[in-house]
Each structure stands twice: as C-alpha cells, then as structure tokens.
Amino acid sequence: MDEVSRRAKAIRPFVVMDVVARAKELTAAGRDIVRMEIGDPDFSTPDVIRRAAEAAMEAGDTGYTQSAGLPDLRDAIRDHYAAAYGVTVDPEDVIVTQGTSPAMLLLFGALMDPGDEVIISDPCYPAYSNYISFLGGVPVPVRVRAEEGFRFRMSEVRDAITPRTKAIMINSPANPMGAVLGPEDLAALAALAEETGIWIASDEIYHGLQFDGPSRSILEFTDRAFVLNGFSKAYAMTGWRLGYLIAPRQFVRPAEIIQQNFFLCANHFVQVAGTVALLEAQGDVARMRAEYDARRRYLVPALREVGLTIAVEPTGAFYVFADARCWGSDSLALSGRLLEEAGVAVAPGIDFGPGGEGFLRFSYATSLDRLQEGVRRLRSWSQGV
Ligand SMILES: Cc1ncc(COP(=O)(O)O)c(C=O)c1O
Known part of the structure; x- marks a missing residue:
C-alpha cells in the first residue's frame, strides 16, 4: 500500500538537481563537464x-x-x-x-x-x-x-x-x-x-x-x-x-x-x-558583481552567436534564460542531450513552469574560462544538429 502523503507527492521534483547528480556521475567517471546548471556562486565566501x-x-x-x-x-x-x-x-x-x-x-x-x-x-x-x-x-x-x-x-x-x-x-x-x-x-x-x-x-x-x-x-x-x-x-x-x-x-x-x-x-x-x-563586505559584493558582469557581457552575445535567442538582455542575478527551440522544443530532453553529448550541464526551462518550456537556463556562477569552454562545446555540438 502506498502510504506516502498526498501533500508530499504533490511536490514537483526540481529536475535541475537530477542534472546536477548526473553531471557529478559523469565527472566521477572521468568526463570533464562544464557546469552551468546551478545557481551556486563559484566565489568563496569573503x-x-x-x-x-x-x-x-x-x-x-x-x-x-x-x-x-x-x-x-x-x-x-x-x-x-x-x-x-x-x-x-x-x-x-x-x-x-x-x-x-x-x-x-x-x-x-x-x-x-x-x-x-x-x-x-x-x-x-x-x-x-x-x-x-x-x-x-x-x-x-x-x-x-x-x-x-x-x-x-x-x-x-x-x-x-x-x-x-x-x-x-x-x-x-x-x-x-x-x-x-x-x-x-x-x-x-x-x-x-x-x-x-x-x-x-x-x-x-x-x-x-x-x-x-x-x-x-x-x-x-x-x-x-x-x-x-x-x-x-x-x-x-x-x-x-x-x-x-x-x-x-x-x-x-x-x-x-x-x-x-x-x-x-x-x-x-x-x-x-x-x-x-x-x-x-559591500566591497566584496561589488568585486563579485563586476566579475559576474564581465561573464554576462561575454556569455549573452556568445549564446546568441551559437544560435540561441535572447530577446532582452538580462541585467541581474547570474542567469541567462535563452530560447533554445532552434535545437529542440523539449527542454528536458535537450538538457539531457547537451549533458551527455556535449558535456555541458544546463537547467531545462520546463523546471520553472510551462512558460519556460523551450528555454534553457545558463548560470554564469562559474569562471569565464569554463564559460568559454562551454560555448566552444555548444558551438561544435550545434554544428552536428
Ligand atoms: C529566487 C530564489 N529565491 C530563493 C532561493 C533560496 O535561497 P536560500 O539559499 O537563501 O534559501 C533561491 C536559490 O536559488 C532563489 O533562486
């Protein structure tokens, strides 16, 4: 008999955590994965x-x-x-x-x-x-x-x-x-x-x-x-x-x-x-903000250049939410493919509601070097789509 409460069962899983788990599995198995899926600052606490x-x-x-x-x-x-x-x-x-x-x-x-x-x-x-x-x-x-x-x-x-x-x-x-x-x-x-x-x-x-x-x-x-x-x-x-x-x-x-x-x-x-x-620590906040901004100014045009649509430039947090329907309309399947085939972890837009379907969330809480590597991989992957 299923004894789990209806209340607990009604909570939707946060799929990005499955992406995190799979990215970790692949990393443990020796693959290099560019981690752009999670909103966890790469800076250490000041x-x-x-x-x-x-x-x-x-x-x-x-x-x-x-x-x-x-x-x-x-x-x-x-x-x-x-x-x-x-x-x-x-x-x-x-x-x-x-x-x-x-x-x-x-x-x-x-x-x-x-x-x-x-x-x-x-x-x-x-x-x-x-x-x-x-x-x-x-x-x-x-x-x-x-x-x-x-x-x-x-x-x-x-x-x-x-x-x-x-x-x-x-x-x-x-x-x-x-x-x-x-x-x-x-x-x-x-x-x-x-x-x-x-x-x-x-x-x-x-x-x-x-x-x-x-x-x-x-x-x-x-x-x-x-x-x-x-x-x-x-x-x-x-x-x-x-x-x-x-x-x-x-x-x-x-x-x-x-x-x-x-x-x-x-x-x-x-x-x-x-x-x-x-x-x-307000000076530290300003220092980290400047670094995030430099990454954002790199990432937004770079994602547009690989074919994704970003209608209005994002100006806050550390996310780019890009329309990826040129690569596929099922964001969950697409994020799975990008992880397995391109070695790039991103969050599927559907995680954030039906209005996010067809989108991918790229977190730039990771270094500029790694973002550049991620974009290189997306570029060569998309050429094979
Ligand atoms: C919009 C938003 N609110 C709240 C939280 C949770 O933050 P906290 O670590 O303070 O619980 C997050 C974490 O990603 C978030 O993105």
Missing part, C-alpha cells in the same frame, strides 16, 4: 565574513539565539535597508531565518489559509508554488514573456485577482530569467496592492547582483509588502544558510511563532558573520 564566523565560534557563539535573530543582525538589516534603499525598517519587523527558503514558509504560513491564492509569474523559481501548495494554497501563474523582458502585463495580473487572492509574488532580479523589474513595474504593482488590499511578497535575494544600476526594494514603493532576502547569492554564502523575512507588523508575531516551533533559530555564529557581511 575573508572578512569567514574570519568573523571563526572568531564567533572561538568566542563560544554556538548556542540558540532569540528565535527572531540576534539584535545586532536585525539592526544591521535595518541599516542596510536604510543605506541601500532609503527606507525605514523597524528591527522588530525582521525575523532571521536559515536562508530565504524557510522565510517562505514563515511568509506563506502566516498569510494564507487553505484555498487562498498567490499570483506567481510563469516562469519563476519553482519553490514558490511548492510552498504555496504544501500549505494548502493555490499558486496562480501569470505568463511573462521573453520579448517583454519577462515583466508582468499589469492587465493580466489584474485579471488573475479573485476574492481569494492574498498576494503577488515577485522576484527581481529574477531566477531563472535574470530579468529586473523597473521602478515603473514596482510602482504599478504597489498601486495595485494598495487598491485591492492584497500583499506583495518580494524575493530580493538577488539584490546586489544587478548590472544596470542599484536594485530597488518594494519597500520604496509600498508598505503592503513582505520582503524575503538572504546572504546566499550576493555574499557567496549558500552553504551557510542565512536569510530573513521583513513582515508587516501584524504578521511578525505569527511568523515568529512558526520560526520558534519549526526551526528554533538560525545558527548563532552564522548570524554574527552575517552582521559583518552587511557592515563590512
């Missing part, structure tokens, strides 16, 4: 952050902290939002979590009742719909299109709103598209939220990795917003597991209670290191 963690461990910062997080870190988050965006965040409204991922559970757990709807983009980061469904909610995808820079059409967002809509999920810069919502998009979404009484949930994890100007926070445009953010990407801290939720006041205590029960707190010495990251 020294100043590592040293802070070492000192904190030495000092015995190894126990539980307050569930909501260390006061110093919450103050540093307030100061960061003031310096970067000119907005006032009360540290009381910040809950520190073990990455942005658990912050999604706090957000949707505090906001949604079963049957409530959350508007997401299609394509988008796949965990959103899984968190929403797992908690009994209904993800409502709204299509975004490559030729429109993957920005929402506001009329389509409006049409998707029902009496059950609780929030619109946004992610700028975006995974997998590398697209950025401009101030006019954020202002329009903020106005819609205020008009309709729904919330904006803004995943700002790729802030700091934007190449056409500073990132803009949704909090510059409205208070009807939750912010998710974390240290994984801009600070090259994926394995440290540190993030946070900034919530409207009435949701703070409920979210904190979820955190207390399910996670207790984030790691003590990691929180100390995160405080130092915000206060002292």
